[in-house]
Amino acid sequence: MKNALAWRYATQKYDPTKKISTEDMQEILEAINSAPTSYGLQPFRLIHVKSPELRQQLRAAAFDQSPVTDASDLIVFTVNRNMENRHLDTYMQRIVEVREVERERLNRFQENIVGVLSNLSSEELIAWNTKQAYIGLGFGLVMAATLGIDSTPMEGFQKEKYDEILGLTDDHAVLVLTFGYRSEEDHTQHHKKVRKTLDQLVTIK
Template sequence: MKNALAWRYATQKYDPTKKISADDMTEILEAINSAPTSYGLQPFKLIHVKSPELRDQLRAASYDQSPVTDASDLVVFTVNRNIENQHIDSYMQRIVEVRDVERERLNRFQENIVGVLSTLNSAELVAWNAKQAYIGLGFGLVMAAHLGIDSTPMEGFNKERYDEILGLTDDHSILVLTFGYRSDEDHTQHHKKVRKTLDQLVTIK
């Protein structure tokens, strides 16, 4: 894993002729789905954009960044501006089904979630949801590297235009993750990574 993480970088130029297998893409999506989130709520969704026409439009809304169209796969993370009680109810029901517990045993857990979320305004809730999405992004990056697949996390795009292009109303585009295989012409792949030393990063007390 250490070698895989050292190998990966934010790919700037993809080879558009190389495609990820369906099985590998499923593994990446499953890794994102397995990421931990606060209370286990998973307050984000993924849009796997396969349409070339949509990706052309998204590239125009991404300051003409080539990975949007040239990478094999593109995933948009979205978050909701609200977490409805229905979403929490649905999560409680999944717990009942997966763990085979009585619904009544989850009432206090649900009340705790609702109580905490009720203290957040809309902007705070979007920020809280986004934090959960970034954990999922990290899992996707690591799984891709493990599979020898390149990736690029992106925040540099017009989020309002993405929402319009993707027909989003309640949900809001928060980040983009592309996957594929690096082009030989991407010279940034040869750049040495610049990171803090562990002594600079970690304080022991």
Template sequence: MKILESLKWRYAIKKYDKSRKIASTDLEKIKEAVRYSASSYGLQLYKILIIEDEEVREKLRAASFDQEKVTDASHLVVFCNYTNPTPDDVDKYVKLTAETRNQDIEALEGFSKSMKKNIEAKGEEVDHWTENQVYIALGTLLAAASELKIDSSPMEGFKPPEYNKILGLEERGLNAAVIAAIGYRSEEDTYHHQAKVRKPSDELFETI
């Protein structure tokens, strides 16, 4: 499996080579992989922002405990979950499903009602549910980047309220849930020279 070798190669890089940028063709491949990531019901109740603007990234770095990865990596990716998904979000997905599969939208009415009912039942926990969804997309991004020998660093060390303010997310019904720096490792980064540490298989897995 090629993916195994790619994941063994991958490290959470601490220091990026600021001079190296991801080619647009490779960035599109990563985006397409994330677009096909697993998602509950297939709804994809999130928005993914790819931050290139240097001034914006300087502001975000200040909201990320001054981590240099935010500004030095080729791109900063911000995964934003919907904070208040609505029946309209379901309707848009059902319409897209009907168009993509050449189906009558009426045939999907039961599926639509089921989704709406289940989302409504989540109540105040719904934003927690949508926030969990972005982590699936994040995992896909990390794997896809490693296939292309592009480094990545998932990050929770930032202040979501400040990100939301800087990027104008709240008024869009979005919340910055997790971020990732992607780019190329600097030779000054010491971590990728060290052996990767993971639990042995017989300790991690248990068959019942």
């Protein structure tokens, strides 16, 4: 694991001829799905964009960054703009199915969640949901590295444009994550990774 994390970097240039296997991509998606989130709500969705036409449009809305089109796979993380009862009802029903419990036993749990989230403004809720999405992104990065697959997390894109291109109304695009294989021409792969020493990072009290 340590070697895999040292090996990975934010890939700047991909080899567009190299594709990720269906099995490996499935492992990455399952890793993201297994990430912990507050209350287990997973208030985000993944859009796996495969259409070359859509990816060209998304690249234009990402300041012409080549990974958007040249990477093997492109994932857009979107978050809920609001947390209506229907979202919570769907989650509670999922708990009933997986844990085989009576729905009534979850009423207090749902009320507690509503009590917390109802105090958040729309902007605060999107920020809270985005934090959950970042946890999923981290799991995706680590799984990709262990599989020897390159990745690039991206915030540098026009989010409202992404919403428009992808036809989002209830959701809002917040993160982009590309996966693939580095090009030999990507010179940044040879740069030494610059990080704090642990003494600089960690304070012991």
